[in-house]
Amino acid sequence: MSMELIRGGVKKVVGYKKSSLWTQVLHRLMKNKMAMLGFWFLVLILLICIFGPLFSKYANSRVDAAYINQPPSSEHWLGTDKLGRDVFTRLMEAGRISLTVGLGSMILSVTIGTVLGVLAGFYRGIVDQIVMRMADVLMTIPNLPLLFIMTAVMSEWKVPAEYRLYIVMILLSFIGWPGLARLVRSQILSLREREFMQATEALGLRDSRKLFIHLLPNTFPLVIVAGTLNVGGAILSESVLSYFGLGVVPPTASWGNMINSANSLVDFQNRPWLWIPPGLAIFVTVISINLLGDGLRDAIDPKMKSR
Amino acid sequence: MEDHAILNVKNLSTHFFTENGVVEAVNHVSFSLRKGKTLCIVGESGCGKSVTAMSIMGLISSPPGKIVDGEVWFEGKDLIRASKKDMRKIQGNEISMIFQEPMTSLNPVLTVGEQIMEPLIEHKLLTKNQAKKQAVELIKLVGIGRSEEVFKSYPHQLSGGMQQRIMIAIALSCNPKLIIADEPTTALDVTIQAQILDLLKNIKEERNMSMILITHDLGVVAEVADYVVVMYAGKVIEEGTVFEIFKDPKHPYTKGLLKSKPIINQRNKRLYSIPGQIPNLIGLEPSCYFFERCEHRMDICRRKLPENSKVNHDHQVSCWLYDKSEGALS
């Protein structure tokens, strides 16, 4: 009851200031220290990965046979690998790949999930049945075995190494869309019941107008949050696949396949600089993404605030 | 008069500290309730009625809420400063509360019987069997037949009216001295509303309890109240006996409220409504909070908070129209 009251008060403030929803969200997000920490870390990681290799003299996997398996030094901050490549430079290059896969697969799954979720929620009936049964099927088979099979198919079709990252992206979005579609669908279904949608019904608006002007924008907040968290999940999945040699494969570097060097006993025991940094890179990136996503959720829906 | 008071609220202020600012939900509220009487708190929604009740009951959740000032005297104890343990002995035992939404106020996973038994076991230290017998009696008392059957049922199996009767049974279980009913009929069908009110009124009289009834329905007030407190934007703006308030309302807001009530056999062209809405309770300037909506506003209303002024022994109002002190003339 008392919370109702406060919300009532807050609503009025919004009305008075005439500030838009998004300004409000941004304002709340900026006040969330953890979320901002995540955000700035992410910006930092992105900048390092994108521009770092440009300033490195070891870029483009330059091989230096004279410097093989060197431990970290002032010359090679994170040492060199078995081909004499600078690990730090490779880490940044791998970051480009891992982040690309994460972002790309997120965009794909959000697109597929939103389109299918909206269609299912809006047209209901048979469309809904088909979409949701497909989602059920995909959610019934655990992700990992499913991904493994699909990547195996990819290996058998002899996809060139440089294209594999795009295929990994597609595969990750293939298993990523059902969750998003369910989310969007339930949002659309509940929106339909609201008064303003019944008003559009009474006004006899065209379907396309109802969809694009009234329904779709209302799903954006949810989709943005789910999408952000999805990037983290995709980066983790990609790293698992690449670690097992099924995702992005050398010579293209990704954080996952860099950790792969831990599979050799000597490297694992004596050359931790080869596999610990990429693991930490994944950790820091994913934790930053999750903090940002979580902060976004709180900022967008203060009612759901969990912290 | 205060000698017979069972409850004495003095200068109560409850604020909520939100990210948008401090919501002054209850602002220096004072009133007292005499033993065996019914006091009605009236006002539009969002004017601080419920928060007042929760503050008395010690149910303000902190954060974000906090009682920042005031005293609530009940039987020689200041409830605001009472320890948690002492307060618990009063809650549900000497003062009990009935809420607006019976549907959500009952625990969905416990049987009705179990929920009635709880305070009996907690406060009266009854055994399970004794408590069960008593609970069945209570269910009968609130006018539900098949009491054994209802005892074993879950809240969702009962209608809204039945659920509210159960809430009343819970409130009555320890035979409290004071019942606070927060809009107990708002969520119910019109036909059920009268039944529930009658039930409350009868039991209150039978057991000689005191009652605070929060409502926005002036018809209800006329029927059950002895004393009326009118709240607006977290402040008491007028109070008096029910007779005084209905016969001779002073504050423009009270007048407006009375005017907006339909009267049978009298066909107005249009039902009156007070223009505008309650101001935002964050960062209010010292002024009469009703200023913007008032038909009789004067210059001073914008600048200064009106003080309480006595109309007569049974009637007080805070409005510059009736303030005969010097401040009003400046």
Place this chain on the structure above:
Amino acid sequence: MNGYFIKRILYLIPTLIGASVLIFLLYSLVPGDFVDTDPNLTAERKAELKELYGLDQPLVTRYITWLGNLFQGDLGYSMQFQRPVTEVLGNYIWSSFFVALASLIITWLVAIIIGVISATRQYSLFDSIITVLVFAAMATPSFFLGLILIKIFAVDLGWLPAGGMITTGSNYTGWEYIFDIGEHMLLPVLVLTMLSVGGLTRYFRTNMLEVVKQDFVRTARAKGLKEKAVIYKHAFRNAMLPAITLFAFELPALFGGAIITEQIFNYPGIGAIYMQAFTVRDYPLLMGFTMFIALLTVISNLIADIFYGIADPRVRLK
């Protein structure tokens, strides 16, 4: 109530058929099979074997045969082990099951206790620390965590074995044997626990925070009940209810997660078998395993629904 469950069961059939089609299609898309990948076979022998395993049949026929066998509880014949898939799974599933079960119990205990405590002390230092740890657990790739743990506890400190299920060449009996296995299980269980404990803790914490705001909790307080009774009798029960459905997803997911941990810790369970089968393209085993997990998911879901129906009076009586 019976009608509800019959409906639920009927509902599962299209999902299962869909899953079987997807699994079958995916595996049949892979060019090359067990017979093709074996370089020691002559072309003649290959054709013979293909006929024997029915690999020369058209896709649809093969699917129908496979599905028909599936209905009779026959998951196929492992080419690598030269034994029925059910038998292979039956041999290896228990070692995985114990690890999964141990981690399931630990995960839930830890998640419930920590989640509830941190919810009742929202904004406290304890709560903040837990929140940070939860985020950390959710951001760590499990294989990386496994590697780090092996590096620290097995390689550097030498406290625990690096992998396997029993010490090679040992012939312990009785308690020593159990202790030996326990020692080997410790790290895999830890990794599997870390895999799911973060999300679950967070889930309980959010649920609890949500429930504590409900009207009936206020009613419980208004009754003058002790804070303990308010939290554990009124709030906790309601917060736990939706978790029952979650329980269903956990076990199958843990079997999925076993693929990673068993590979890393070289632990002989179905996850490791799956990876082995993968390298030699033993499709019947791969398909059988995947189908088995899908079936497990579906059945656990059904069981969860039933339990939920029993636990929640609102569903129970519908």
